[in-house]
Amino acid sequence: MNNDIAIETEDLTKAYKSFWGRRKILALDKLNITIQKGEIFGLLGPNGSGKTTTLKLLLGLISPTEGRAYVLGKSTNDVAIKSKIGFLPEESCFYRFLNADETLDFYGQLFRIPGKERKLRINRLVEQVGLEFARKRPLRQYSKGMLRRIGIAQALINDPDLVILDEPTSGLDPIGTKETKDIILALKERGKTVLLCSHLLSDVQDICDRVAILDKGKLQLAGTIDELLSSKNVVEVLIRNLPDEAIIEVETFIKEKKGEVISIRNSSGTLEDLFLKIYAANISNSKADV
Amino acid sequence: MQQISVIARQTFKEAVRNKILFVFIILGLTTICCSVFMPVVGDGREKIKIVESMCFRSITFFGTLAAILLSASSIPTDIENRVLSTVTTKPVQRTTIILGKIIGFIYIIGVELIVMGGVSYALIKFTALKQSLQGNSELVAREQFDPDTLQITGESTRKIGNVSWIEGGGKGSSVWKFKGLYSKDRNDDLEIKADFLVESKKRFSLNIPINIKIINPGTGKVLTESIEISRNKPDLLRLSGESLDGSGELTVVVSPENSGDYIGINSDSLRVFFGKKSFGYNFLKGLTIISFQFFLMVIIAVLGSTFLSLPVNILFCLFVFFCGNITDFMRDLSTVINVFETHEHEHGLSVLMKKSNVFMILLDYVIRKPILLLSYILPDLRNFGVGKYFMDGINIPCKTVFMSFGYAVLYTFFCLPISFVIFKRREMA
Numbered sequence: 019m020n021n022d023i024a025i026e027t028e029d030l031t032k033a034y035k036s037f038w039g040r041r042k043i044l045a046l047d048k049l050n051i052t053i054q055k056g057e058i059f060g061l062l063g064p065n066g067s068g069k070t071t072t073l074k075l076l077l078g079l080i081s082p083t084e085g086r087a088y089v090l091g092k093s094t095n096d097v098a099i100k101s102k103i104g105f106l107p108e109e110s111c112f113y114r115f116l117n118a119d120e121t122l123d124f125y126g127q128l129f130r131i132p133g134k135e136r137k138l139r140i141n142r143l144v145e146q147v148g149l150e151f152a153r154k155r156p157l158r159q160y161s162k163g164m165l166r167r168i169g170i171a172q173a174l175i176n177d178p179d180l181v182i183l184d185e186p187t188s189g190l191d192p193i194g195t196k197e198t199k200d201i202i203l204a205l206k207e208r209g210k211t212v213l214l215c216s217h218l219l220s221d222v223q224d225i226c227d228r229v230a231i232l233d234k235g236k237l238q239l240a241g242t243i244d245e246l247l248s249s250k251n252v253v254e255v256l257i258r259n260l261p262d263e264a265i266i267e268v269e270t271f272i273k274e275k276k277g278e279v280i281s282i283r284n285s286s287g288t289l290e291d292l293f294l295k296i297y298a299a300n301i302s303n304s305k306a307d308v
Numbered sequence: 309m310q311q312i313s314v315i316a317r318q319t320f321k322e323a324v325r326n327k328i329l330f331v332f333i334i335l336g337l338t339t340i341c342c343s344v345f346m347p348v349v350g351d352g353r354e355k356i357k358i359v360e361s362m363c364f365r366s367i368t369f370f371g372t373l374a375a376i377l378l379s380a381s382s383i384p385t386d387i388e389n390r391v392l393s394t395v396t397t398k399p400v401q402r403t404t405i406i407l408g409k410i411i412g413f414i415y416i417i418g419v420e421l422i423v424m425g426g427v428s429y430a431l432i433k434f435t436a437l438k439q440s441l442q443g444n445s446e447l448v449a450r451e452q453f454d455p456d457t458l459q460i461t462g463e464s465t466r467k468i469g470n471v472s473w474i475e476g477g478g479k480g481s482s483v484w485k486f487k488g489l490y491s492k493d494r495n496d497d498l499e500i501k502a503d504f505l506v507e508s509k510k511r512f513s514l515n516i517p518i519n520i521k522i523i524n525p526g527t528g529k530v531l532t533e534s535i536e537i538s539r540n541k542p543d544l545l546r547l548s549g550e551s552l553d554g555s556g557e558l559t560v561v562v563s564p565e566n567s568g569d570y571i572g573i574n575s576d577s578l579r580v581f582f583g584k585k586s587f588g589y590n591f592l593k594g595l596t597i598i599s600f601q602f603f604l605m606v607i608i609a610v611l612g613s614t615f616l617s618l619p620v621n622i623l624f625c626l627f628v629f630f631c632g633n634i635t636d637f638m639r640d641l642s643t644v645i646n647v648f649e650t651h652e653h654e655h656g657l658s659v660l661m662k663k664s665n666v667f668m669i670l671l672d673y674v675i676r677k678p679i680l681l682l683s684y685i686l687p688d689l690r691n692f693g694v695g696k697y698f699m700d701g702i703n704i705p706c707k708t709v710f711m712s713f714g715y716a717v718l719y720t721f722f723c724l725p726i727s728f729v730i731f732k733r734r735e736m737a
Contacts, residue, residue: 077397079736101399111390113318115325127314128398172394 021091024180024211025053025076029085032071032235045071047235048085053213053228055179058206060226061215068235069215070108073184076213077105090180101129104178108185110165114158118149118168121157122175129176136175143171148197162189170198174205181205183214187221199225223247252280311400312408319412323378329416336370336424340431353701356447359435360698363428367421368598368695374420375602376625379413379609383731384618393736403728410610417602425595429588436587449590449703450499451583455484458575462563471505471572476516476564482571484578486558499581500545500560504537505572514538516569520545521561534565585703593704594694600716601692605629607716608687611723614731631682632689639683691715 032046046068053059061069074080076087078094092099112121119140126136144153147167157165166189173181186202187195202212202225216222222229223243230240239246260268269279323329343362383406386392395405436447462480466473474480489498500522508516515536522531522545537543560578564571608628612621631638692712697704 074393074736079393079396081733081735097399097401099399100397103397105394105397107390107394107397109390111394113322113391115322124314124318125394125398128311128395128400130310130399 022055023052023088023091024055024057025051025059025087025089025213027051027072027076027085027087030072030075030082030087031084032068032075032080033083044235046075046082049232049235049237051230051237051240053211055211056206056209057227058202058212058214058225060222060229061213061232062217062219062222062229063215063232064217066234067232069217069232070184071235072232073105073182073213073215076182077103101176102179104173104176104181106169106173106181106183106186108188110162110169112157112165112168112172115156117156118144118153118171121168122171125172126175131176139175139177143174146174146201147171148194163191163194166190167194170201174201178210180211180213183212185216185218186214187216187218195221311404312411315400315405315408316411316415319382319409320415322382323412323416328378329374329420332370332374333420333423336366336420337427339366339370340424340428344431344435353439355439356432356436357699359432361695363432364594364598364695364698367424367428367595368601371417371420371424371598371602372605372629375413375417375605376609376629377622378416379409379606380613380621380625381618382409382413383610383613384616384621387734387736388618390736396736402732402734406610406614406724406727406731410606413606413610414603417599417606421595421599421602425591429591432591447587448701449585449587450581450701451585452702452705453486453489453580453582455575455578456487457483457485458573459483459485460573468572470574472574473507473570473572474563475567476518476569476571477567478563479567481561481563482573482578484560484562486560486580487556489556489558489580489582496583498547498558500547501579501581502537502543502545502562503577503579504562506537507570507572509568516571517565518571519561519563519565522547523559523561525557525559537571581702590697590703593706593709594698596709597692597694597704597712600712601689604687604689604692604716604719607720607723607727611727611730614727614734628686629689631686635683635686635688635690638679641679687715687719 027049030046030049031044034043034045036042049068049072051059061072063069071080075082076089076094077100078097087094090099090102113124116124122140122143123136126139131139144150147170149164149167149171152160152164157168160168166186170183170186173183181202183202186198190198199221202214205212206227214222214226226243228240228242229246231238265282269282272279340363343359343366346358346362383392386395392405396402432447460472460474460480460482462474472482474482500520502518502520504518506514506516515538517534517536520533520535522533523529531547533545535543535545558580560580562571562573562578605625605628609621609625612624616624692715694704696702
């Protein structure tokens, strides 16, 4: 197997059976994907498309009905390879009576990370996910977003080579979403492989190198964002500070050249951009007040 | 090993923080303390018996309940809450998770046993002290001796099941030989406890007279007693320990006095008590045996939790606990179901006869055989019963402690691999 490949599946299929052993649902149908080391790969699809099933198969939580999967060159049944994997489940499922420090310590011990090193990592991760203010609070008192943050921290406790994130931004506010995206991008910079699955297309578009789109358990499309979104006969031109008369002239020019103008409008940006702009301004104001 | 310890500590921490452990301890202690206020008819020994009985029953009941509820619920709850989905994505073998959980449950049950056992011991000692101050009674743990050999002689000896029937009037007798009867204090009383089945051709007779001949083979001294024994009611004969003359051997010959009277015996029907052991040590042995039962229930509950849902697993464990305490009854029931009619044999003793018909065959396959099979498959929890020893003030033989340990280990070797295989194959969906 190629050493540059982080994940490879061969006709990976999962069918859930009824109580009587008959096939009930085909959750995943002959999935073939290859994820290179060091890339951020997005798995997209509507609810029930087979995204989470794929992740569970890759993590060995469930067994495939047919086909095979390899993670970091090893079979998914290999327990030892899990020491190089970090996983954030779709729902943050942890022992609710533990606090953030204890939770990370528990998972750190499962990875056999030595005490001192574990303590350093816990401090760094708690700070990184912004939970210093609640690190001694039991998880049952956490909000959904806070649970998501501790989930991300536990996924990174072993400094994994491969990070698998199921809906990483679900339940997070725009700042949390931005911070999570930054963490993912930082992981890429450190040469880590990230497989994330989400139905929030904008998140995936922002950070993923390549994506695969699943629907009803089948792979519909796979490729880089540019490959999938580029349209060869449509050109987008962004212009700043152009007077209205000039816009009319440009439009006339295009018509003369037998081109079709689809729309001319002022650039609006996204709500996320606006929110982050206001948040950044508030932060700088409060710093100035201090 | 480190991972097992991590999971075990986690399991213990969960029980402590969820306060489940304290609930069981408080309930158990309340029942134990209530035993002091129980009204008693009889002497001081009866009062101690009541306290001892209540203490051991409370420890057994609440300990087993805790063992069942905690260990039956932990894994299914973790699967349902998907906590185990996260844990199993770490480099942890599933067998490690099972072992960690079991050790965690042992910590929990151990704490409960220590607290409840400690309070019980203090309470029994206090009660005994109070009674001895009033000159009533003291705590004893008498040494019990089983017969070395049992010989049955006579023409009319019949054997039904493991019970041998002996007719009186000189037609038959039973000879028990005891060896190794030594005590630190030779002045201790030597007690002979006879627990016979009784039948008589005189249908309404509840008591029959029997002759007991006690022979000291060393000195040749013979002591003959004639007593009346009742149907299924044990009788006690008390002698001075000096009658042994330090020989450590005793032969007891028993036969019904009159023709037409029968006694039913087996190897356990006659026992000798001689000498006393420390009550504290005996108490510790009792707790040890109870802890083996808890361990066994934990193993069974963990086995159930690998493939059953939470409510079904709790019901399964309670069923095992209930049936485990009535295995004898289940075997008797299966025999009773097998009976169609009864008639009497020539000596007037009842004999069970069976006669086949369609209904009987159906009953045989649908009820009798499954009940019989269950009685052999399910653990016989009476092997862990220590109440009878304390009620009778008998020292628990070390053999019993080892036997109960072996029994628990046997079931563990049977159940644990099955748990591993099932849990390994289980999908964490």
